[in-house]
Each structure stands twice: as structure tokens, then as C-alpha cells.
Amino acid sequence: MKHIRNFCIIAHIDHGKSTLADRLLERTGAITEREMQSQILDDMDLERERGITIKSHAIKMDYVSPADKQKYVFNLIDTPGHVDFAYEVSRALKACEGALLIVDAAQGIEAQTISNLYQAIEQDLEIIPVLNKIDLPGADIEVAAQQVMDLIGCEFDEILQVSGKTGIGVDELLEAIVQRVPPPKGDPEKPLKALIFDSVFNTYRGSIVYVRIMDGTLRKGDSIKFMAVDEEYDADEIGYLRIKDEPCDVLKAGEVGYVIGSVKSLEHTKVGDTVTTVKNPAKEPIAGYKEVKPMVFSGIYPTDSEDFESLRSALEKLQLNDASLQFVPETSAALGFGFRAGFLGMLHMEIIQERLEREFDMNIITTVPNVEFEIINRDGKKVTVDNPSEMPDAGNVEKVFEPYIKAQIITPSEYIGAIMKLCQERRGVYVNTTYLDGTRVDITYELPLAEVVFDFYDKLKSFSRGYASLDYEFIGQREGTMVRLDILLNGEPVDALSSIVHREKAYEWGKKLCAKLRELIPRQMYEVAVQAAIGNKVIARDTVRALRKDVLAKCYGGDVSRKRKLLEKQKEGKKRMKQVGSVEIPQEAFLAVLSMNND
Amino acid sequence: MAGIYLHIPFCKQACTYCDFYFETSQKHRAGFTNRLLREIDAASDSFFSDTRFETIYIGGGTPSRLSSEEVSSILKRLHDRFTVDTNAEITMEVNPDDITQEKLQSWKDAGVNRLSIGIQTFDENRLKFMNRAHTPDEARNALRMISEAGFKSLTADLIYGNPGQTAESVRKDIAELMRFDPPHISAYTLTVEPNTRLGSMVRKNLVQPAEDDEVALQMDVVVEELRRHGIERYEVSNFAKPGHESKHNGAYWYHKNYLGLGPSAHSFWWDYDREKACRWFTKPSLKKYMETDPLPLVKSLSEFVESGEKWELAEAEWLNLNQLGEERLLTGMRTREGVKEAELNSRYDYELSQNQIKFIDHLRQKGLMFPDDPLRFTSEGMKIADYLILDIITKRPS
Numbered sequence: 001m002k003h004i005r006n007f008c009i010i011a012h013i014d015h016g017k018s019t020l021a022d023r024l025l026e027r028t029g030a031i032t033e034r035e036m037q038s039q040i041l042d043d044m045d046l047e048r049e050r051g052i053t054i055k056s057h058a059i060k061m062d063y064v065s066p067a068d069k070q071k072y073v074f075n076l077i078d079t080p081g082h083v084d085f086a087y088e089v090s091r092a093l094k095a096c097e098g099a100l101l102i103v104d105a106a107q108g109i110e111a112q113t114i115s116n117l118y119q120a121i122e123q124d125l126e127i128i129p130v131l132n133k134i135d136l137p138g139a140d141i142e143v144a145a146q147q148v149m150d151l152i153g154c155e156f157d158e159i160l161q162v163s164g165k166t167g168i169g170v171d172e173l174l175e176a177i178v179q180r181v182p183p184p185k186g187d188p189e190k191p192l193k194a195l196i197f198d199s200v201f202n203t204y205r206g207s208i209v210y211v212r213i214m215d216g217t218l219r220k221g222d223s224i225k226f227m228a229v230d231e232e233y234d235a236d237e238i239g240y241l242r243i244k245d246e247p248c249d250v251l252k253a254g255e256v257g258y259v260i261g262s263v264k265s266l267e268h269t270k271v272g273d274t275v276t277t278v279k280n281p282a283k284e285p286i287a288g289y290k291e292v293k294p295m296v297f298s299g300i301y302p303t304d305s306e307d308f309e310s311l312r313s314a315l316e317k318l319q320l321n322d323a324s325l326q327f328v329p330e331t332s333a334a335l336g337f338g339f340r341a342g343f344l345g346m347l348h349m350e351i352i353q354e355r356l357e358r359e360f361d362m363n364i365i366t367t368v369p370n371v372e373f374e375i376i377n378r379d380g381k382k383v384t385v386d387n388p389s390e391m392p393d394a395g396n397v398e399k400v401f402e403p404y405i406k407a408q409i410i411t412p413s414e415y416i417g418a419i420m421k422l423c424q425e426r427r428g429v430y431v432n433t434t435y436l437d438g439t440r441v442d443i444t445y446e447l448p449l450a451e452v453v454f455d456f457y458d459k460l461k462s463f464s465r466g467y468a469s470l471d472y473e474f475i476g477q478r479e480g481t482m483v484r485l486d487i488l489l490n491g492e493p494v495d496a497l498s499s500i501v502h503r504e505k506a507y508e509w510g511k512k513l514c515a516k517l518r519e520l521i522p523r524q525m526y527e528v529a530v531q532a533a534i535g536n537k538v539i540a541r542d543t544v545r546a547l548r549k550d551v552l553a554k555c556y557g558g559d560v561s562r563k564r565k566l567l568e569k570q571k572e573g574k575k576r577m578k579q580v581g582s583v584e585i586p587q588e589a590f591l592a593v594l595s596m597n598n599d
Numbered sequence: 600m601a602g603i604y605l606h607i608p609f610c611k612q613a614c615t616y617c618d619f620y621f622e623t624s625q626k627h628r629a630g631f632t633n634r635l636l637r638e639i640d641a642a643s644d645s646f647f648s649d650t651r652f653e654t655i656y657i658g659g660g661t662p663s664r665l666s667s668e669e670v671s672s673i674l675k676r677l678h679d680r681f682t683v684d685t686n687a688e689i690t691m692e693v694n695p696d697d698i699t700q701e702k703l704q705s706w707k708d709a710g711v712n713r714l715s716i717g718i719q720t721f722d723e724n725r726l727k728f729m730n731r732a733h734t735p736d737e738a739r740n741a742l743r744m745i746s747e748a749g750f751k752s753l754t755a756d757l758i759y760g761n762p763g764q765t766a767e768s769v770r771k772d773i774a775e776l777m778r779f780d781p782p783h784i785s786a787y788t789l790t791v792e793p794n795t796r797l798g799s800m801v802r803k804n805l806v807q808p809a810e811d812d813e814v815a816l817q818m819d820v821v822v823e824e825l826r827r828h829g830i831e832r833y834e835v836s837n838f839a840k841p842g843h844e845s846k847h848n849g850a851y852w853y854h855k856n857y858l859g860l861g862p863s864a865h866s867f868w869w870d871y872d873r874e875k876a877c878r879w880f881t882k883p884s885l886k887k888y889m890e891t892d893p894l895p896l897v898k899s900l901s902e903f904v905e906s907g908e909k910w911e912l913a914e915a916e917w918l919n920l921n922q923l924g925e926e927r928l929l930t931g932m933r934t935r936e937g938v939k940e941a942e943l944n945s946r947y948d949y950e951l952s953q954n955q956i957k958f959i960d961h962l963r964q965k966g967l968m969f970p971d972d973p974l975r976f977t978s979e980g981m982k983i984a985d986y987l988i989l990d991i992i993t994k995r996p997s
Binding site: 549 | 789815818834835848851852857859867925933965967987
């Protein structure tokens with residue numbers, strides 16, 4: 001065990017985490033150059049495209065230290081890098097004894113990094129500070145190093161200077177991992193306690209569970225038990241996580257590996273749960289397991305109602321990979337049968353949406369996202385509402401409570417004004433400002449989550465030229481004057497277009513939403529009246545004029561051929577339209593709210 | 600019964616809006632003509648050889664760029680190699696700036712009996728904007744000469760719905776054209792094609808395309824004005840005095856067989872007792888056309904299509920009965936005659952579904968379609984025909 005080093009990497013998006021990880025893999029021979037595909041840890045297409053890590057991964061490396069000629073085993077556990085996935089991060093940290101804190105020498109520290117760093121410190125991880133991208137002309141080693149020293153109270157000499165791109169400093173980094181990350185503790189003789197830090201679904205093999213053995217020993221063939229969900233399986237295959245899975249017979253305390261046990265039941269392998277053996281079970285599970293609570297909700301409907309069951313099975317499969325995704329069936333008058341799904345945040349929602357479309361070839365409609373409200377009715381009854389159409393009529397509502405978050409924004413000081421203005425517009429309550437150094441500020445606000453889920457992050461980024469970073473935590477429910485805003489098309493309410501908004505913003509919101517829908521709904525045979533209403537009161541109106549001309553001028557030899565090909569394309573387009581009453585609504589219209597503020 | 604289309608890819612200059620295949624260099628005209636003659640020879644020994652042709656259409660490009668000798672040699676070769684009806688409709692597209700009395704006479708002598716003249720507009724500025732090669736006066740002179748030359752029929756092309764155009768100016772164009780009493784008119788709405796100069800100007804925001812509402816208004820004016828002169832609409836963009844409807848155009852809409860010759864020309868063949876038809880086209884490249892031998896149009900269609908994989912010069916697509924049925928709806932519903940349900944059933948095995956019938960009834964009630972069989976649009980429906988046809992087609996489960 002004393003030759004094992006389990007560590008993770010803490011870094012802000014774009015600070016070069018994946019490139020540096022690739023370099024470590026290369027130096028330790030975990031991958032050959034031929035296998036080298038840029039950023040090998042991010043193996044989902046989406047991750048590679050967006051340049052962010054969504055799921056936790058782990059990879060085992062062998063390293064012979066030139067200092068003592070001993071062979072060491074490194075387990076690098078790669079963690080997600082977005083505020084939506086804070087819980088997954090905490091579980092991945094729990095599986096490690098050390099953390100590389102990677103800071104872009106040109107950018108300095110950012111909010112996301114700090115939040116993950118604090119978690120790591122809280123869990124007693126040994127922090128190895130690393131300045132990355134020192135080869136860049138914009139690198140300011142002195143300033144970045146000072147920030148790191150202020151933050152974790154280390155000495156300048158303890159900070160490693162590397163470049164993932166050129167490979168400078170990587171050898172020193174490998175040696176520092178050996179010297180500074182403590183070997184894992186744990187007793188192989190104790191009852192088994194294995195922490196699930198992620199699980200992925202494989203069509204043929206069921207759930208593949210990634211674990212860190214905290215105590216005890218797991219043998220191939222053992223009967224095992226998932227403690228929180230209280231389900232039993234057999235460990236049919238166990239092994240180490242290399243580029244290709246490497247089966248083995250025994251995983252001992254301190255080691256990181258995978259377990260496959262024909263777990264077909266979808267909710268049994270939750271991140272944070274403890275695996276133990278049936279024969280000699282642990283008394284207590286590993287502390288810190290929690291049911292992840294979704295923060296953002298939206299409806300997901302198949303465009304073609306016949307695909308309801310396929311959508312269910314696709315969501316179930318995604319859920320296995322992603323225990324934080326929750327969904328229950330619901331019905332919409334406009335969209336038919338679908339699901340109300342809960343997500344950790346907006347990025348999470350976008351990811352699920354994209355994966356449904358890409359990996360499962362689903363044609364879906366997503367409705368306007370909203371947060372969960374607590375409503376006290378006139379009769380004193382309390383209801384929880386995560387779907388605008390469930391909101392009682394205004395006359396029945398006594399009080400509405402909405403979730404608030406504490407947002408920590410780190411930004412270069414020149415953007416303070418713009419960012420504070422944004423927070424005020426979003427009903428934010430100012431808490432304080434702290435100067436991190438001469439040029440960087442930490443601004444704290446309390447904000448209604450509802451105001452953050454839409455496009456707050458995008459706005460924040462655009463107001464600060466990409467420099468500001470955001471981290472937030474839930475702080476509780478507060479009262480707010482919220483109303484349900486309905487959208488009517490040709491006089492018929494379309495439930496899937498309803499949203500819950502702050503009363504003071506309802507008029508502005510309604511007007512903008514109507515205008516956006518006018519843009520998004522194509523002209524059709526008849527005029528379409530678009531109205532926004534609170535209760536019976538129409539507060540805004542717009543019109544999609546009737547289609548006046550849509551006919552090809554020429555239709556001869558080659559034109560017929562062209563026209564037919566166009567027809568095939570249009571047929572596909574039709575599939576992406578939803579007929580609600582007499583009106584055809586394109587998918588994008590159901591998310592009109594999201595693009596409303598971009599104009 | 601079938602038609603022949605010849606594509607002559609030469610133009611004096613590039614019109615702003617045109618995305619047909621053409622070359623402005625005349626260097627290879629003689630070589631092209633020779634290659635075309637060889638293609639005629641090759642095609643005559645094929646499944647087309649027993650076909651009786653009732654129309655020939657020389658289009659382009661600008662066929663009037665050819666010399667008189669070139670035109671007559673092409674038509675002579677067609678008559679030598681194929682069975683062409685004695686009273687076949689033989690049309691040639693011409694531009695006003697190419698027209699002389701001598702040329703008119705030579706075309707007539709070669710057998711051309713119908714001219715299609717590209718007038719587009721009489722507005723000088725608009726002609727310039729379109730980068731047409733002629734002036735309004737040249738157009739007037741050409742029309743005068745043509746009516747004196749005594750061709751059996753004549754059609755003039757107009758383009759409306761131009762950026763900034765008004766209904767009033769459309770009216771003016773028609774009035775001016777009516778002075779020459781053409782028995783047939785093709786009036787097209789301007790289409791902004793991406794790969795044209797117009798397309799690029801629109802992309803760069805240099806030109807604002809006309810609003811659909813404005814174009815719809817102008818369409819009403821065209822239909823109404825021409826009707827006043829006894830020229831009735833028989834297809835979205837085609838108008839004729841009774842008896843002067845173009846037979847050749849009909850071939851495309853009724854799925855008659857046609858043989859296309861020259862680069863970018865499309866051909867179509869369907870043995871009506873079979874459940875598949877083939878449409879193929881020669882690639883739009885004069886260079887490739889000249890460098891490659893004519894397609895091996897052998898005796899049997901299947902043999903021909905089997906060889907398709909090896910073609911460098913052409914591409915083919917097979918159409919099944921369902922696709923053909925949809926095409927028939929697509930083209931037929933653009934015509935005055937419409938499409939008979941019985942024809943869809945018997946020829947295409949295409950039965951309207953309950954949903955389609957319901958939707959069609961709805962369109963009939965709303966005055967967008969005429970109440971009786973065949974399926975056809977009123978002039979209100981015709982304006983949004985593409986939209987409605989797509990709806991009709993997609994209301995049938997595939």
C-alpha cells in the first residue's frame with residue numbers, strides 16, 4: 001500500500017488539466033504515443049467538444065521513481081469541472097489522498113478552483129500547487145504564485161512550474177507525487193468498504209462501478225452489497241482501470257478499480273454509496289453519501305408521441321451513468337406524454353438534452369426550465385411545484401417561496417460595475433466584496449436561483465470578457481412574489497409554454513416572450529395570435545402573420561429532382577414540429593425564454 | 600410519347616440571379632456541338648430508340664449563341680436518329696440581343712417552331728441590375744421581328760418580385776409585352792439562389808429581397824392582368840392562350856419520359872408497368888463533358904443503370920412508386936388540371952389516407968382547393984402551394 005498514490009486534479013476549465021493529465025499518462029507509459037488522442041480522459045464526444053469534464057474517470061499508471069528505483073502505482077482520478085457537479089467532485093476527492101492544484105500561470109485562480117480546493121482541504125488532501133502553461137508569453141509566474149501562496153499558505157518553492165504542452169517540469173511533478181502525496185491508509189483485513197465515485201453503463205455488462213477500496217479486500221466472485229440502496233450482487237469481474245480495463249482477482253484497501261456485477265437495475269450504483277461484502281459486511285457505510293437533489297426542472301417530451309417508451313428507456317440508461325438525473329412521467333395538454341426531469345443545473349440539462357439526441361437519436365422537446373417553488377395556499381396547505389402548470393391560480397396562493405443561492409464571483413476589478421448591475425437586475429442581495437490581490441475581486445451575492453438558471457452565467461462571462469468565474473451554493477427558501485405567466489396561441493393556452501416569473505418582471509417578460517415566439521413560430525396557413533397572460537388578464541400580444549407566398553417558381557427536369565430532395569428534408573423538419581391545436585410549433589419555441597435576452 | 604431536352608451551356612454574360620449551368624467563354628462551341636452530335640448518336644441506339652418524340656426543347660444557357668449551322672446540324676441529327684413527330688413542338692430559347700432576321704429565318708428552316716425569349720422586364724435599370732445583355736429597345740425590336748417571322752408559337756419570360764419592385768411596375772411590364780400579343784408567357788418570381796451573384800449580394804446585405812407579402816400581391820396582378828388578355832394560368836408560372844400550352848413542360852409534370860442531352864441535362868425513364876423509374880443527369884461541366892465519351896445508353900434500362908456505378912460524367916437515382924406518387928402530387932398540383940385521385944391510385948398505387956382526406960376537405964372548405972376531384976388549388980392556394988403540398992404529403996404515414 002505504501003507504493004500507491006491516489007490523487008486528483010483540481011483546475012478551472014481551460015487551465016490545461018486534461019493536457020497535463022495526458023502528459024503524465026505518456027511519461028508513465030500508460031499510453032503509447034500511438035494511442036495518444038488529445039485529452040484521452042475526456043472520452044465522451046461531448047466532453048471533447050466542450051473541453052470540459054462531465055464525469056469522473058480514473059486511470060492507473062506505473063511509475064518507477066529515479067530517486068529510489070521503486071515501482072509506484074498512481075491512480076489519477078479526474079473530476080468534473082463545473083459547478084453543476086459539485087457532489088460528484090466531492091466523492092472523487094474522497095477517493096484520493098492528494099490533489100494537484102493546477103493554476104493557469106496567465107489566468108490565475110478562479111472561483112471554481114477555489115471551491116473545489118476548499119473541499120479538498122476540508123477532506124485533508126495533500127495539495128500540490130502547480131502553475132501550468134508557464135511557456136505562454138502571457139504567463140505571470142510571480143502574480144499567480146502569490147495568489148496560490150495566499151490561498152493555501154505554502155512557500156514559493158513548493159509550487160511546481162510546468163507546461164502540459166511542452167512537457168517542462170513534468171518529471172519533477174511525477175517525483176513530487178511520490179514524495180508529497182501520502183500513501184493511502186486503510187486495513188485490508190477489515191470488512192470491505194469501497195467508495196463508488198462513479199459508474200458507467202455498458203449495454204452488455206450492465207453497470208461498471210468505479211471504486212476506491214477504503215478498507216478490506218474485494219475478491220473476484222464475492223457476493224457484494226450496495227449499502228445505501230440495499231441491493232446485493234456478485235462481483236463477476238473486478239479489475240484495474242487502465243486505458244483498457246485490466247481484470248484482476250483481488251482489489252485491496254488503498255486501490256482503485258472497477259467492479260462488474262450484472263447490475264441491470266438502474267438505480268443501484270449511486271455515486272457516494274459504499275460497497276461491502278455480504279459475508280462480512282461493514283458496520284457503517286462511508287460517511288458523506290447523499291441523495292443528489294436536482295435544482296432545475298424541465299419537461300422532456302418526444303416530438304413523436306410514439307417514442308415515449310424509447311425516451312423512457314434512454315433516460316433510464318442515462319440515469320445509470322448519471323445518478324443525479326431524475327425524472328417522472330408527466331402529461332402536458334400540448335405535448336402529450338413525457339417526463340418532468342430534474343437536473344443539477346443548466347449545463348447538466350443541456351448535456352442530457354444533447355446526449356438524448358446524439359447517443360439515442362431521440363427527437364425531443366424540452367420545455368422552459370424552472371426551479372422548485374414552495375407554495376402555501378390560502379387554506380394553509382403547502383405544495384411543492386416544479387412545473388409551472390401545477391402552480392395554483394393566483395387567487396389561491398397565499399405565499400410563494402423560492403430557492404436562493406449564495407453566489408461567489410471572482411473577477412478582474414474592472415468588471416465590478418457591470419457584474420453588480422447584472423446581479424441587481426437579477427434581484428440579487430449584495431453581501432460583500434473582498435480584494436484577492438490588487439486586481440482581482442471576490443464578490444458575493446445572494447440571488448434567487450430562478451434568476452441564475454437562465455443565462456446568468458453566459459451574461460457574466462460576456463460582461464467580463466470571459467474572465468469572471470462563478471460558484472454557488474444553495475442557502476434556503478425565501479418568499480417571493482411569483483406569478484404564473486401563461487402563453488396563449490390563437491386563444492388556446494399552451495401549458496408547455498407557461499413559466500413562473502417575478503410579478504414585477506412579468507410585463508417585460510411577457511412582451512419579450514411574445515416577440516420571441518413571433519420570430520420562432522414560422523408563418524402558417526393562418527394568422528397566429530401570440531398572447532401572454534396572468535390568470536385571465538392578457539398582458540402582451542404579438543402576431544405571426546399568415547403565410548402569403550411559398551411556391552417554387554420553376555419546376556422542370558432538374559428542379560423536380562431538387563424539389564424532391566428538399567421534400568425529404570422538409571419531412572424531417574416536420575417531425576421536429578409539434579402540432580398544438582391548429583398551430584405548428586417548432587421545438588426551439590419551447591425554449592424561447594432561453595434565447596430571449598440575447599437580442 | 601416523350602421529349603428531348605438539349606442543354607446549350609453558352610451565355611454572353613452571367614445574369615445576376617441565374618444558377619443554371621453556363622459558360623461565358625465561347626471557345627469550345629464547335630467542339631461542344633460535335634460532342635453533342637456524338638451523344639445523339641449514342642442515345643439513339645438505346646431504350647429510347649423505339650420512342651416517339653413529340654417535343655424537342657433547346658434550352659440553356661443561351662442556345663441563340665449557337666451559329667445557324669450548329670442549330671440546324673443538331674436538329675437534323677435528331678431527326679435522322681430518332682422518330683420525331685411531324686408536328687412536334689420544337690422550342691428554342693433565345694435572347695433579344697442575338698436576334699436578327701437571318702437567324703430567325705435559319706431557325707425556322709431548321710425546324711424550330713416555337714421561340715422562348717428572355718425578356719424578363721422592360722425596365723432599363725432592372726435589366727442592368729439583372730446584368731442582362733439586352734436593352735429594352737432590343738427587346739422590343741426582337742419581339743417585333745419574331746412576330747413578323749411567323750413562328751407557330753412564342754413564349755416570353757418575365758421575372759417579377761424583384762428587390763424594390765412594385766405591383767405597378769409589374770403591370771407596366773405586362774402591358775408593354777401585350778403589345779406584341781405573345782400567346783404564352785412564363786412569369787417567374789425571382790428566386791434568390793445561394794450560388795449566384797444575387798445570392799451573395801443578399802448574404803452581404805447589399806440587396807434586400809422582396810417581402811413575400813409584396814410578391815404575393817404581384818402574383819395576383821400577373822394572374823389578373825394576363826387573364827384580361829385571354830392568357831390563362833395553367834401552372835404556377837406558366838400562362839397561355841387556349842391551345843398554346845407548352846407540351847414539353849407537361850412532360851416533366853406528367854412523368855413522361857424525356858431524354859436530356861448536354862451538360863447538366865436531366866433524363867427520366869419509366870417503364871410504366873414497373874415499380875421503379877430512373878432519373879439521371881449529366882454533370883454540369885463542359886470540360887468533363889468534352890473529355891468523356893457519351894453515356895452507354897444501351898438497349899435495356901437495367902443494363903444501363905447497372906453500369907451507373909462506373910459513370911464519371913453522370914449520376915442516377917432510382918425512384919420507387921411512393922416517391923413517384925409524391926412527385927406527381929408535387930408537380931401536378933401546381934397545374935390547372937390538378938391530379939386525379941384515380942390516377943394516383945392506378946398509376947402510382949398511392950391511396951390517400953384518412954388524414955390526408957380530412958386535411959384536403961379542410962383546404963376545400965377554406966377555399967384553398969377546388970371542391971371536386973381532381974386535387975387542385977385555387978389561386979389563393981397556389982400562392983402557398985409548396986407549404987400545402989408538404990402538409991398533404993406528410994399527412995400520410997410513410
